[in-house]
Amino acid sequence: MSDAVEAPPADVQAAELPRARTDWLPLALVPALALLALPLVGDVSAWVTLTLAGLAMGMMIFLMASGLTLVFGLMDIINFGHGVFISLGAYATLIVLGPLAGWASAESVWLNLALLLLCIAVAMGLTAAVGAVFERVIVRPVYGSHLKQILVTMGGLIVAEQAIHAIWGASPIPIPLPETLRGAFVFGEVVMERYRVFAVGVGLLVFVAMQLLLNRTRIGLLIRAGVENPEMVEALGYRIRRLFVSVFVAGSALAGLGGVMWAFYRQTLTAGMGMEVMVLVFIVIIVGGLGSVGGCFVGSILVALVANYVGFLAPKLALVSNILVMALVLIWRPQGLFPVARR
Amino acid sequence: MAETPAGTSASTFPEPLLRLEGVHTHIGPYHILHGVYLEVPAGELTMLLGRNGAGKTTTLRTIMGLWQASSGSIRFDGREIAALPTPDIARAGIAYVPESMGIFSDLTVRENIVLAARSGPVDPARLDWMLGLFPALKRFWNLPAGHLSGGQKQMLAIARAIAEPRRLLLVDEPTKGLAPVMVRSMIEAFRALKAAGETILLVEQNFHAASQLGDNVIVMDDGLVVHSGAMRDLVADKALQQRLLGLSLDAHQ
Amino acid sequence: MSPTSPTAAPALETRGLTIRFGGHVAVNGVSCRFTPGTLTAIVGPNGAGKTTYFNLVSGQLRASAGQVLVGGEDVTGLAPSARAKRGLGRAFQLTNLFPRLTALENVRLAVQSRAEAGWTLLSVWSGRRDLIAKAEAILERVRLADKRHVTPSALSHGDQRKLEVALLIAMDPRVFMFDEPTAGMSVDEVPTVLELIQDIKERGDATVLLVEHKMDVVRSLADRIVVLHNGTLVADGEPAAVIASPIVQEAYLGLEAAHG
Amino acid sequence: MTSSPAPTAALDGPRRPRGPLAWLLSFDTPRSWVLSVILLGIVLCLGAAPFLFSGSQPLSTAAKICVFILLVASYDLLLGYTGIVSFAHTMFFGIGGYGIAIALERLGPSWGSAAIGLALGLALSAVLAAAIGLLSLRVRAIFFSMITLAVASAVAVLASQMSGITGGEDGLSFQLPAELRPAFRPFAEPVLGVSVNGRILAYYLILAVTVLGFLLLLRVVNSPFGRVLQAIRENEFRAEALGYRVVAYRTAASVISALAATVAGALMALWLRYNGPDTTLSFSIMIDILLMVVIGGMGTLYGAVLGATLFVLAQSYLQVLMGAGSAALAGLPLLPDLVHPDRWLLWLGILFIVSVYAFPGGIVGHLRKDHHP
Amino acid sequence: QDIKIALIAGKTGPLEAYAKQTEAGFMMGLEYLTKGSMSWQGRKINVIVKDDQLKADLAKTLLEQAYNDDKVDIAVGTTSSAAALAMLPVAEENGKVLIVEPAVADAITGEKWNRFIFRTARNSTQDAYGAAAAVPATGEVSIATLAQDYAFGRDGVAALKSALAAIRPNAKVVFEEYAPQNATDFTASAQRLFDALKDKPGRKIIEIIWAGQHPLPKIADLKPERYGIEIAPGGNILPAMQIYKNYPGMEGAIYYYYAAPKNPMNDWLVAEHQKRFGAPPDFFTAGGFAAASAALTAIEKAGGTDPEKLVKAMEGMTFETPKGPMTFRKEDHQALQVMYHFKVKADGKDQNDLLDLVETIPADKLPIPVRNKR
Numbered sequence A: 001m002s003d004a005v006e007a008p009p010a011d012v013q014a015a016e017l018p019r020a021r022t023d024w025l026p027l028a029l030v031p032a033l034a035l036l037a038l039p040l041v042g043d044v045s046a047w048v049t050l051t052l053a054g055l056a057m058g059m060m061i062f063l064m065a066s067g068l069t070l071v072f073g074l075m076d077i078i079n080f081g082h083g084v085f086i087s088l089g090a091y092a093t094l095i096v097l098g099p100l101a102g103w104a105s106a107e108s109v110w111l112n113l114a115l116l117l118l119c120i121a122v123a124m125g126l127t128a129a130v131g132a133v134f135e136r137v138i139v140r141p142v143y144g145s146h147l148k149q150i151l152v153t154m155g156g157l158i159v160a161e162q163a164i165h166a167i168w169g170a171s172p173i174p175i176p177l178p179e180t181l182r183g184a185f186v187f188g189e190v191v192m193e194r195y196r197v198f199a200v201g202v203g204l205l206v207f208v209a210m211q212l213l214l215n216r217t218r219i220g221l222l223i224r225a226g227v228e229n230p231e232m233v234e235a236l237g238y239r240i241r242r243l244f245v246s247v248f249v250a251g252s253a254l255a256g257l258g259g260v261m262w263a264f265y266r267q268t269l270t271a272g273m274g275m276e277v278m279v280l281v282f283i284v285i286i287v288g289g290l291g292s293v294g295g296c297f298v299g300s301i302l303v304a305l306v307a308n309y310v311g312f313l314a315p316k317l318a319l320v321s322n323i324l325v326m327a328l329v330l331i332w333r334p335q336g337l338f339p340v341a342r343r
Numbered sequence B: 001m002a003e004t005p006a007g008t009s010a011s012t013f014p015e016p017l018l019r020l021e022g023v024h025t026h027i028g029p030y031h032i033l034h035g036v037y038l039e040v041p042a043g044e045l046t047m048l049l050g051r052n053g054a055g056k057t058t059t060l061r062t063i064m065g066l067w068q069a070s071s072g073s074i075r076f077d078g079r080e081i082a083a084l085p086t087p088d089i090a091r092a093g094i095a096y097v098p099e100s101m102g103i104f105s106d107l108t109v110r111e112n113i114v115l116a117a118r119s120g121p122v123d124p125a126r127l128d129w130m131l132g133l134f135p136a137l138k139r140f141w142n143l144p145a146g147h148l149s150g151g152q153k154q155m156l157a158i159a160r161a162i163a164e165p166r167r168l169l170l171v172d173e174p175t176k177g178l179a180p181v182m183v184r185s186m187i188e189a190f191r192a193l194k195a196a197g198e199t200i201l202l203v204e205q206n207f208h209a210a211s212q213l214g215d216n217v218i219v220m221d222d223g224l225v226v227h228s229g230a231m232r233d234l235v236a237d238k239a240l241q242q243r244l245l246g247l248s249l250d251a252h253q
Numbered sequence C: 001m002s003p004t005s006p007t008a009a010p011a012l013e014t015r016g017l018t019i020r021f022g023g024h025v026a027v028n029g030v031s032c033r034f035t036p037g038t039l040t041a042i043v044g045p046n047g048a049g050k051t052t053y054f055n056l057v058s059g060q061l062r063a064s065a066g067q068v069l070v071g072g073e074d075v076t077g078l079a080p081s082a083r084a085k086r087g088l089g090r091a092f093q094l095t096n097l098f099p100r101l102t103a104l105e106n107v108r109l110a111v112q113s114r115a116e117a118g119w120t121l122l123s124v125w126s127g128r129r130d131l132i133a134k135a136e137a138i139l140e141r142v143r144l145a146d147k148r149h150v151t152p153s154a155l156s157h158g159d160q161r162k163l164e165v166a167l168l169i170a171m172d173p174r175v176f177m178f179d180e181p182t183a184g185m186s187v188d189e190v191p192t193v194l195e196l197i198q199d200i201k202e203r204g205d206a207t208v209l210l211v212e213h214k215m216d217v218v219r220s221l222a223d224r225i226v227v228l229h230n231g232t233l234v235a236d237g238e239p240a241a242v243i244a245s246p247i248v249q250e251a252y253l254g255l256e257a258a259h260g
Numbered sequence D: 001m002t003s004s005p006a007p008t009a010a011l012d013g014p015r016r017p018r019g020p021l022a023w024l025l026s027f028d029t030p031r032s033w034v035l036s037v038i039l040l041g042i043v044l045c046l047g048a049a050p051f052l053f054s055g056s057q058p059l060s061t062a063a064k065i066c067v068f069i070l071l072v073a074s075y076d077l078l079l080g081y082t083g084i085v086s087f088a089h090t091m092f093f094g095i096g097g098y099g100i101a102i103a104l105e106r107l108g109p110s111w112g113s114a115a116i117g118l119a120l121g122l123a124l125s126a127v128l129a130a131a132i133g134l135l136s137l138r139v140r141a142i143f144f145s146m147i148t149l150a151v152a153s154a155v156a157v158l159a160s161q162m163s164g165i166t167g168g169e170d171g172l173s174f175q176l177p178a179e180l181r182p183a184f185r186p187f188a189e190p191v192l193g194v195s196v197n198g199r200i201l202a203y204y205l206i207l208a209v210t211v212l213g214f215l216l217l218l219r220v221v222n223s224p225f226g227r228v229l230q231a232i233r234e235n236e237f238r239a240e241a242l243g244y245r246v247v248a249y250r251t252a253a254s255v256i257s258a259l260a261a262t263v264a265g266a267l268m269a270l271w272l273r274y275n276g277p278d279t280t281l282s283f284s285i286m287i288d289i290l291l292m293v294v295i296g297g298m299g300t301l302y303g304a305v306l307g308a309t310l311f312v313l314a315q316s317y318l319q320v321l322m323g324a325g326s327a328a329l330a331g332l333p334l335l336p337d338l339v340h341p342d343r344w345l346l347w348l349g350i351l352f353i354v355s356v357y358a359f360p361g362g363i364v365g366h367l368r369k370d371h372h373p
Numbered sequence E: 001q002d003i004k005i006a007l008i009a010g011k012t013g014p015l016e017a018y019a020k021q022t023e024a025g026f027m028m029g030l031e032y033l034t035k036g037s038m039s040w041q042g043r044k045i046n047v048i049v050k051d052d053q054l055k056a057d058l059a060k061t062l063l064e065q066a067y068n069d070d071k072v073d074i075a076v077g078t079t080s081s082a083a084a085l086a087m088l089p090v091a092e093e094n095g096k097v098l099i100v101e102p103a104v105a106d107a108i109t110g111e112k113w114n115r116f117i118f119r120t121a122r123n124s125t126q127d128a129y130g131a132a133a134a135v136p137a138t139g140e141v142s143i144a145t146l147a148q149d150y151a152f153g154r155d156g157v158a159a160l161k162s163a164l165a166a167i168r169p170n171a172k173v174v175f176e177e178y179a180p181q182n183a184t185d186f187t188a189s190a191q192r193l194f195d196a197l198k199d200k201p202g203r204k205i206i207e208i209i210w211a212g213q214h215p216l217p218k219i220a221d222l223k224p225e226r227y228g229i230e231i232a233p234g235g236n237i238l239p240a241m242q243i244y245k246n247y248p249g250m251e252g253a254i255y256y257y258y259a260a261p262k263n264p265m266n267d268w269l270v271a272e273h274q275k276r277f278g279a280p281p282d283f284f285t286a287g288g289f290a291a292a293s294a295a296l297t298a299i300e301k302a303g304g305t306d307p308e309k310l311v312k313a314m315e316g317m318t319f320e321t322p323k324g325p326m327t328f329r330k331e332d333h334q335a336l337q338v339m340y341h342f343k344v345k346a347d348g349k350d351q352n353d354l355l356d357l358v359e360t361i362p363a364d365k366l367p368i369p370v371r372n373k374r
């Protein structure tokens, strides 16, 4: 679907009003930060290693956070249960790894990748389905009330986490990273874990897809409009409820994808693994600006890079580096890097 | 009461585009509409008048399905729509401009109009015509609609309703907050729409404007229709005006 | 320049008040003085900057340039609440109430602000019978007494407008700013509000600013008319003269044929 | 942030209750006879707990209920009345707890050190609450909540890092002043068949402070100040335009609420003779508080009493009940597993969901709707 | 009259798995030692299991309840060190024995100890001495540590340093790296560790002291072998050690590994556990078993459940466990016990066949200092 009205009629362009401009400043923040870190780190190869690792970690955080920013920002729903979808996505790999464990230890890149993609597909399917149920049973009755959302999704989280315990047991479960993705590429003194390269690929793909979907179709518009005034959207003839369900389901599926990526990174499954990253995820969304997919992307990278640099330069501060980033960004831009809507 | 409810007296005429029969609406514990009968003939402009709190807005919202009629029938184009969900009512061909305007303030003017055109790109000729009616929208094409002035928001709300041809327009107090010059062009706009064959149900407080526009007039009070008939009859009858609306035309303007 | 008593000390004055949104200048160097006892109507086409001007005066927006003076004191840097405390009262164009407090409570809060009772922590609010009585009296005046226990969300649009006016009256400010108080009000209700404004005006010491599109209202109430167009002050003076001026006739009333 | 506290409409009602009790309750009476009866029951049970129930568990539960009533009421001042969603409330609870714990551990078990600890805790809470309020109550509500979440987690990290003072993850165990120890016996003879000891005195200390604190909070929310808070909750923009300095009022509300939470934390530490991060600082307590407010009914302090009582009872006895249930159901398929005591969290989660649905306006809202006096 | 024992554990919450092991081990221990009768001298042994949800305050309340309301004779617990520490004063107030299992904090038998406290679990210092003992005894060894940045991690490193000083003077800790407790990205830490070690002569070892999700694969994937650096991961529960399989040859010390001890008690435990749960017993199963053995041996020796007699009997008492005999040291009531020096297997038969035993480190090779005040 393409925009109905692409540009204003010709004579409008002459009007003196400035057009909405892309805001490049936050984007410049990432390279600026990297450059600033270079002299501080000193050693170039260490700097490259840290920077690459940070970028890749940022992608993984982005994958986990993107679903939440979608749901949180567009639909104005705080899903504290998002973490459990990450866990669920992670555990879903077991469904694939059970019968196909051989593919993981095979030395073939293709088999390994196929296995990963299969895991992703299954995980996204599972989390999407659970997301649909979650939306229907848990979230729908509390649209509009953040507080109740927090409580209800928290309840959903506890129940789902217990369900994971009941199905897969309480002990941590190790999972094998496919053979060819183990270890690292070494270029002189610089090392880059292979898995991180893969994560960068997936992250970029998802980012681009989301951008296209939200900016090139009217779905994004409809959701934003629907959050502000669902009645009016219905009066315009759109079935907004159905759309909301799909957004929630998409958000859950993205969490599932993030979960798979995170699972293979951690190589151990625990039911609480999703919850553990939630504070980080929230920070990233806030830094980016609620609901901004681009902001979430930049925010993730920023947070991960800072964590790496700080971890190297002043490990004592690493504990609070995320909060530091958030505080600085909010002082600079109280609405986050890319403020989206003022609700 | 001299005036018979519209539904009964008009039944010999061809089926009107919209007909309400004995519509009751409750909002929570409040009983707001107490059995509304009215009809809107196709191709004409019908004015809905009444004091504050008479139930005009409630009537429009009930037609749109935004509030559910607790009893009674609403027939649109021969089809019962009282039980349909709002999107289906809109898809049946009814456009609605709410009293609060209902613009999406996070979205730009352009995006507001894009959404209003449900079936695809806006016809360029129609767009030109719309922007000719409301030049301010052209100027603020890419501004978030929340930043528009009160009157500009009103224009946007109406532009949205006419972005695509619809069978019936429900408009709640469109001239509220418009400068006289804009009221004039709004009147022109509705004339033009009527000329283009659209059917319009218009709520208006500005009786002066209303008297220039309407073919028919319906007056409500206390959740009931208390008068319906031709506009020119009401314009001619000062006593009736005084009784129904508490004014005479001369007092205003 | 003001037609009425140019020597009287202004209750409110703006000097070169300007605000830009990006490249758009919504209010452009507006200098104006408003003296006590005068009712000034501010008119202009939609989007002329009237509401924005009010926002700048009452502090909801920060000016890009220029000053706002209340009784000679510069309040340009102050928050809306501080300006309200100095006697600037404001009613809003789009109804802006406490949606889930009752009508009476809405008004009582305004009365309480005027009485500077907000920081009383250890006495019970309902003990202040005087404030409640005052609020009820005001509701009586705007003919909402029978709806005093109704919340604004359950009031019809016109009644909400009246409540908005009631809040402004309850604040009892030195400068009253009405932004289209009668918009959406049914014709038989309009006189009630006009009477209220007339009352305020007749008290003598109040300064009233009124944005209104209904020309009959403007004609019957205003001592002076200020015209804004594209953010700029383009005319200022006696009502009859201003209304007759070509710019108002054309740009505002849309009467192209009229000349003088 | 949107929230849905109980509408305040009825407060304007024409009839105004009279009498000294009404004065104590700031004329904000329960306004439902069922609610009045329940509240009376709770108060009586709490008041007579040491004499009604034997054993240490009921008394511990009663003490915990008291502490949480105060804590939840203080949070309701913020959430229900002012519309501020803060996740940093446990931080103040923790400051109170640590104030007492550190003072008693360092300065020895005397009343003087308890007073010093409490005073320092209160001062720190006030400063922190004011600073957070002034700096960040200007931003959007949702950002404020997230900022408080971050601050609270930073403080938790700090508490864990400064293990030299706070005992880190392990927390601090300490001794109470002699009069509050189990060995202290003020009366030679048993009173009403119960031999009164220091534990029971400590319990009554906690109860007294809770009652006092609750009545004070009730007064605050029913004062002109409290009404301004509610106005701000409904429409801060309009409140500002009416001449109320929103940031100042909000900050004042957070400071008052923080002080009350600090007192609650101090009481908690006194009762447990222990304080640690999990006891007062953890996020799960924050969520419990939220739930208690919502179950009870936001924007009505009586809701805090009901919510805290119900939740603490559920938390204390759910596992026991489930144990019994599981035993009773033994032999059936699946069911005994579902009600196995180790699955109590599952039921807690369900309780979260169900209570939000079952009581959209909280229990108090529900009762007031159905049973007017 | 029944013998009542309370078993307090963090049965719900993140360490549910640990608590389950403890409980299973404790019950199997009682079963084995009473030869299935679950009674002693005709007195039925009644175990009351309580869940403290890892909360210190709750643990404390539950223990009070156990002693006062349930009138238990001996209490055993608990999973979290914080909770265990909070419980200690309660035992003293009530004058009844508390056997601490499996909490490891040194302070339990150190500064916070009282005479009713006995611990069957190993303490952090024992872990550290074990790790030190697994370090080569000769030649120059440079060690860098990676630990979590809180009391547990810092104490662990301090203990390791004093252990090295005591038994491996040839090894030096040259660098200490502390990462946030919940860190997941270890690139920066690894970089710093490598930078610190790579130019050192002799053996270069990274000792990881970590509770929870193990950073081993993250460090190993960055190829420390480029600089000749080895990693000593330390022992862990079986599921956590399964990732070790990818890095055969690593050496370290562990508290219990089912295949290491050779005695009838362990043989029975392994066989029976495998039969009942389909997996070999783990860390905390052995611990629970040992606690049961300590309790029963003490009752036997004291001839009943009188608390004072129990305390007297337990001081210096030696009792059998799946790890062989342990002894409660007279001074601080810490059970002295063996540790195992392991090497990661190259090709295990199944997912739990992970380690080769290099050597059993006898208790007397681990001169754990006494830290309490009597």
Ligand SMILES: Nc1ncnc2c1ncn2[C@@H]1O[C@H](COP(=O)(O)OP(=O)(O)OP(=O)(O)O)[C@@H](O)[C@H]1O
Pocket: B027, B028, B030, B032, B050, B051, B052, B053, B054, B055, B056, B057, B058, B059, B099, C153, C154, C155, C156, C157, C158, C159, C184, C186
């Ligand atoms: N949400 C609501 N809850 C309860 N009562 C309502 C609600 N909305 C409107 N009412 C009541 O219903 C009646 C009719 O209201 P309605 O808005 O339809 O009047 P109206 O004719 O449009 O008036 P106006 O000209 O002032 O807009 C009024 O008495 C009003 O108070």
Ligand SMILES: Nc1ncnc2c1ncn2[C@@H]1O[C@H](COP(=O)(O)OP(=O)(O)OP(=O)(O)O)[C@@H](O)[C@H]1O
Pocket: B140, B143, B147, B148, B149, B150, B151, B152, B177, B179, C021, C024, C026, C044, C045, C046, C047, C048, C049, C050, C051, C052, C053, C093
């Ligand atoms: N935040 C903003 N960003 C950009 N433009 C703005 C913003 N706020 C107002 N404007 C523009 O400034 C102009 C003045 O608006 P204002 O609301 O003051 O008009 P007005 O005179 O009150 O009109 P009306 O009679 O329609 O209410 C309008 O064109 C509006 O679009």
Ligand SMILES: [Mg+2]
Pocket: B056, B057, B058, B099, B172, C156, C157
């Ligand atoms: Mg209306």
Ligand SMILES: [Mg+2]
Pocket: B149, B150, B151, C050, C051, C052, C093, C179
């Ligand atoms: Mg305006």
